[in-house]
Amino acid sequence: MEISFYNTLSRKIEKFETLEKNKVSIYSCGPTVYDSSHIGHARSAIVWDLLVRFLRYAKYEVLWARNITDIDDKIINRASELKIHPEKLARIESFKFWKDMYALNISTPDFEPKASENIGIMINFIEALINKNFAYRTETGDVYFRVSAFPNYGKLKNLNREKEISRIEHTQNKESDSDFALWKNFDETSYCFDSPFGKGRPGWHLECSAMIKKYFGNTIDIHGGGEDLIFPHHENEIAQSEALNGCPFAKYWLHNGMIMINGRKMSKSENNYITINESLEKYSANAIRFFILTAHYRQALNYTEEALISSQNTINKLFKNLKNIDLNNIENNLNKEILNNFDLAMSNDLNSPKALAIVFEAIKTNDLKDLNTAFYILKILGFNLSEDTSNKEFNLDNFEDLFNLLLDLRKQAKENKNYELADKIRDSFSKAGFQIKDSKEKSEVIRI
Template structure:
């Protein structure tokens, strides 16, 4: 049973999706005006692991992560460079994909961009106006927080505290200081779109409400992002979406903790932002990934050169163990394949128990190290058999892969082997040797590979 700490209830709850076996998951993506920093990387990477683990446990996950590609920051950079804002956005969307791919972050099933969904956003704003939750003021459109009785239910703060702690845009047009912008009237020289309320562009919060609805429906299973998004962004998404749709917006809210840099909170004022693009020039991408998973996602994590070195050493221990097991298998004599009575199922179950408990990657990694110690003792004990070595190797590779820490070389080897078997299966089917074709499908299934026969050919994916 998977349990998730739900920010909405401040409790761990059993995870029960709306539709058995299927998960609708939305994660807030980057505003593309620069490379993303290590603080941004944590939610991108951790929720990639949540997706992987849910798939490992048999769920079919539809995963959506957006790009905010029109924003004050993007416009500022574009004006400084003398180019159209879309030029800036396109550059850093591509940069995101390059850096994320190196970190082992899989692409979402959909990566909607704000500029491609202006009609959907305008339609949702119109619905909020019609239902009395929003008002027009001189070309701007504001959400009336007074109209939503549950405003503040995610951040769990009284309205007075929200007023005191919020960075509130001062405007005489607002009826209430907590009211927030749904549509911004165009300013000279800024990119804009026509709307029933005049030329303008969307406010930040409405974008995610409209895009998540388009791709995942009116109620999500999991909505996730960094702790800094709880208020105002996610609070405002709830207000908009539930007012517009008349349904709960998300069943489970997940938020990761902050990252400190050398024991100081990362902040623009301190100038201690660390861009992942720069880190990738100094560290192996898998070391960065390992480091970010080494603490429980809800806890703050400290970034320092010393801790990165510790992560590198830890990852090397795992890699060395797998390499030694593979070497032993490659050099083993065929006659040495007898049963060894080895079964790492207990540690596999311990790994699953850790991950089932609110995706505790720290304890999951500790379990992998236990498996490494057992495997090393077995390998060097003088009584190792092929079956036992293979059992340890397969268990290690399986659990490391769940966390997205499989070495690129192993991934390439797997891809080559899968493609070879698919070609052999295709030829067997042409030769009407269906028995052999079925055997290959079963062999691939045992490797954790699912085949999909499509009009464009055979496609494959990991379980």
């Protein structure tokens, strides 16, 4: 299977060739754990989960790392508002994040490093940069990356530093306004770490560079993240890592588009976000995944109730076919042609909307093999094939006699043209959360 991805670095679709045959190293930027995650984070998680699942399906040996930023001013500020230790807040929010990830059926990353557990390697990283003259200490005990020493700075964002109007505040201690912090000095006792540069905390950009080096070495195959991270975060990661290692940092840079709400990017600071948890109270995880996958991962996507309801309706309809599928033998009865179309769609920069269209076309044929293939594809796309049925399909066993009695009474009433009684029985079922499905042969009860 020939796969290609849009590489932010070249701004082109490129053929995917791994550094090492059949092996893929992927790093995607994880959350800063100070508050609940929202649908924007869900999209990011689902997109990278999709990438990992697809590459594994394509027979690659994938190792995926996603970090947790647990050292950050926002965590410290929020913790102090709540009068708890930052570590406790980070732990609470990490658990919430994992709970969301589990609910959304996101694969477990192979590595999930925390900043707080990798201070040592970050300090080593900084010292090596200082030794190579790519970083300098200030009188106040901070350490900054010397951007002027790295000529390639700006290659990811394609920025022209001469013409940039920097909004970065001028700081007296920095050699240049565009230099960024590798270590920030803090004398306060609240939440600091010892280092050769004095007590303080590492700069945000550093943890990803340090962790990638720790788990994957100097170069990785794919680095992913939200497109809002391109600058300055990813640009700075490149600067640090390539300055130190003297070789390319990531071969492919993939970025997911933003979730929009009311025409604006969903974000904490705009206070216009819907948390994953809130959304899951209204819609199933499969519906949320479907909503995310209906758009190509690089496009902006609007979160609207209408779109989510639409996705939920679609999933409900789609999963009614699941009862005809033997999940244990799903891999043994596949339509190769459909699967081939799926491969083509997904290998073209993860065209999930097209992949979903292939699923619907497969279901239309009324062929069991095609139906089976459709669900096999849904499984690869990360849909949970047990979720939407276990709750909705009612197991009649315990109520069989009672329900059959009522259905018989209704049938008799209808035969006697006693529609008042017949409708009363139907309404009663409805009030109790059940629906009577009439067909020519029989009537059955399903849970709504």
